[in-house]
Amino acid sequence: MEKLFVIKIGGNIIDDEIKLSSFLQSFAKIEGKKILVHGGGKLATKLAKQLGVEQQMIDGRRITDAETLKIVTMVYAGFINKNIVAKLQSQHCNAIGLSGADGNCIVSHKRGSNSGGIDYGFVGDVDAVNSILLKTLLEQNIAVVLAPITVDTNGQLLNTNADTIAQETAKALSILYDVELIYSFEKSGVLLDVHDETTVIATINPLSYQTLKEGKKIFEGMIPKLDNAFAALQSGVTKVIIGKAEELNQLISGSSGTSIVQ
Amino acid sequence: MEKLFVIKIGGNIIDDEIKLSSFLQSFAKIEGKKILVHGGGKLATKLAKQLGVEQQMIDGRRITDAETLKIVTMVYAGFINKNIVAKLQSQHCNAIGLSGADGNCIVSHKRGSNSGGIDYGFVGDVDAVNSILLKTLLEQNIAVVLAPITVDTNGQLLNTNADTIAQETAKALSILYDVELIYSFEKSGVLLDVHDETTVIATINPLSYQTLKEGKKIFEGMIPKLDNAFAALQSGVTKVIIGKAEELNQLISGSSGTSIVQ
Numbered sequence: 001m002e003k004l005f006v007i008k009i010g011g012n013i014i015d016d017e018i019k020l021s022s023f024l025q026s027f028a029k030i031e032g033k034k035i036l037v038h039g040g041g042k043l044a045t046k047l048a049k050q051l052g053v054e055q056q057m058i059d060g061r062r063i064t065d066a067e068t069l070k071i072v073t074m075v076y077a078g079f080i081n082k083n084i085v086a087k088l089q090s091q092h093c094n095a096i097g098l099s100g101a102d103g104n105c106i107v108s109h110k111r112g113s114n115s116g117g118i119d120y121g122f123v124g125d126v127d128a129v130n131s132i133l134l135k136t137l138l139e140q141n142i143a144v145v146l147a148p149i150t151v152d153t154n155g156q157l158l159n160t161n162a163d164t165i166a167q168e169t170a171k172a173l174s175i176l177y178d179v180e181l182i183y184s185f186e187k188s189g190v191l192l193d194v195h196d197e198t199t200v201i202a203t204i205n206p207l208s209y210q211t212l213k214e215g216k217k218i219f220e221g222m223i224p225k226l227d228n229a230f231a232a233l234q235s236g237v238t239k240v241i242i243g244k245a246e247e248l249n250q251l252i253s254g255s256s257g258t259s260i261v262q
Numbered sequence: 263m264e265k266l267f268v269i270k271i272g273g274n275i276i277d278d279e280i281k282l283s284s285f286l287q288s289f290a291k292i293e294g295k296k297i298l299v300h301g302g303g304k305l306a307t308k309l310a311k312q313l314g315v316e317q318q319m320i321d322g323r324r325i326t327d328a329e330t331l332k333i334v335t336m337v338y339a340g341f342i343n344k345n346i347v348a349k350l351q352s353q354h355c356n357a358i359g360l361s362g363a364d365g366n367c368i369v370s371h372k373r374g375s376n377s378g379g380i381d382y383g384f385v386g387d388v389d390a391v392n393s394i395l396l397k398t399l400l401e402q403n404i405a406v407v408l409a410p411i412t413v414d415t416n417g418q419l420l421n422t423n424a425d426t427i428a429q430e431t432a433k434a435l436s437i438l439y440d441v442e443l444i445y446s447f448e449k450s451g452v453l454l455d456v457h458d459e460t461t462v463i464a465t466i467n468p469l470s471y472q473t474l475k476e477g478k479k480i481f482e483g484m485i486p487k488l489d490n491a492f493a494a495l496q497s498g499v500t501k502v503i504i505g506k507a508e509e510l511n512q513l514i515s516g517s518s519g520t521s522i523v524q
Contacts, residue, residue: 151351
């Protein structure tokens with residue numbers, strides 16, 4: 001099967017114009033099929049503040065009320081998505097920016113208010129990825145840029161976790177492609193010592209993961225990402241790589257970051 | 263050739279949630295290939311005001327400085343575009359929302375500051391429509407929803423007149439389809455008496471247009487629209503219809519509005 005890269009880029013890179021530009025230059029150079037999933041960054045929070053829309057966060061998750069949904073739709077699916085697409089075009093990488101509503105490409109359902117007693121508001125959990133539409137675009141050598149906004153079957157837009165979108169997209173497309181899923185962010189990979197960037201763990205497999213967890217060697221915030229990575233591998237994704245956004249090309253070549261394997 | 267409807271919807275309908283909903287219900291019901299081009303409405307102006315970004319208008323045209331470009335990208339390509347797409351999905355009309363940057367589908371150039379001595383800022387005049395991408399989507403029975411934001415060859419996003427986008431899209435696709443271009447807005451059509459909605463002129467051809475203009479029977483604001491309509495017909499568009507957004511189905515069946523013909 002042909003290779004496909006599904007690459008998630010974190011919010012902190014999006015907030016840094018120079019880092020973003022450099023990342024997109026690397027992304028543009030990747031040969032073959034590719035999908036970029038972007039998070040939100042701080043711009044939505046900033047805009048909400050400017051507009052006097054109060055932001056409620058629970059456990060690091062934004063509660064998305066109607067006004068906040070409007071803001072994240074504008075910022076994620078509008079400003080960030082179109083700026084990324086335009087920058088890729090300027091690098092001669094033909095790209096198309098989509099929300100989950102476009103072509104129903106990522107359909108979700110509103111998270112039930114009974115999930116831990118917290119009502120997250122207009123937040124969606126992914127049900128289905130329209131791999132046919134994505135394949136049609138990829139086959140035209142168009143890079144797909146996905147914003148973390150999805151839609152339910154009633155046409156309700158929903159704010160959705162970008163990591164989850166990357167994972168579900170990678171899983172859905174693993175039937176059609178040899179998919180490598182890359183989570184790129186500010187750290188060099190999964191670190192043994194969270195304060196020391198030179199302690200990157202090159203490879204993690206299920207057995208070593210168990211040992212690392214038992215020895216409490218894994219930074220707590222990393223555990224959901226790793227759990228998701230193993231779930232993706234079990235669903236057909238070939239390889240999951242976690243590492244520094246500035247080292248995208250090295251992540252792909254395998255000379256940097258952490259590889260999660262079966 | 264198969265029929266394709268290219269339908270422009272004016273800003274005042276977008277600002278009215280009930281009218282927009284009813285319009286989209288009619289749009290969803292149109293059988294066959296269709297493209298919707300939407301304008302901006304007053305939301306961008308409102309948001310600019312809330313954010314303290316001063317809006318400069320010259321001859322009814324917005325001067326698009328960097329901050330205003332950010333706002334219109336958020337509002338047009340984000341909020342309005344994605345809400346229209348989500349509403350169409352809820353009507354079981356599969357739709358995809360694009361800006362001109364997406365798949366380079368509408369490439370423009372920045373309007374020269376020597377155009378009448380006015381510097382319009384980040385405003386684009388359309389150079390090319392990527393009919394191949396649009397055809398690919400249409401052939402999958404996906405309705406395309408175009409936001410009035412385009413891109414130049416350097417990846418600069420540009421604010422662009424939605425009427426022009428509709429016209430250029432209709433012209434470009436007239437090689438592949440039998441295109442009917444519909445401008446839908448708040449009036450019932452081209453009126454003999456601008457204050458009397460019952461004075462719709464059913465048909466205008468080049469000869470009757472000349473007579474109407476000479477007799478000063480045409481409302482001045484209508485003249486650029488009609489000039490563009492005749493230009494579209496000369497470039498291969500089959501028919502141009504101008505009329506009320508609330509009467510979309512009647513505009514298509516020919517029982518309402520003004521038809522502009524060769």
